[in-house]
Amino acid sequence: MLKLHPIRTEADYRTALDEIERLFDAEPNTLECDLLEVLTTLVEAYEQRHYPIEAPDPVEAILYYLESRGLSWQDLESVIGSRGEVEEVLNRQQPLTLEMIRRLHSSLGIPAEVLIQPYSLMKNSA
Secondary structure (H helix, E strand, O other), X not given: OOOOOOOOOHHHHHHHHHHHHHHOOXXXXXXXXXXXXXXXXXXXXXXXXXXXXXXXXXXXXXXHHHHHOOXXXXXXXXXXXXXXXXXXXXXXXXXXXHHHHHHHHHHHOOOHHHHXXXXXXXXXXX
């Protein structure tokens, strides 16, 4: 059986992943299931330190939420504002306002911490 200890190296990480794979179908309320749960927690902690996942760009997040729910840009008019405002936001010509962020969060469930991330806008060539 694998000796439990903090995951400090890539080799430790790989060993823990192999052990998780071996224990994946462990029966609930068994020593193996407990070991699986502890190893999973250790691996998650290691991954958060060494492989952090950055929050998505707010516009990409909005587009993802639309696509995953089968919605169109027009469905955002009641949340963001006029068709023109929706197009300007999604085309990165206008930033999200605080009120838009609030409505996107409450209406679509997009996490506010994602929507408030800084993102680049397209330069207007007027």
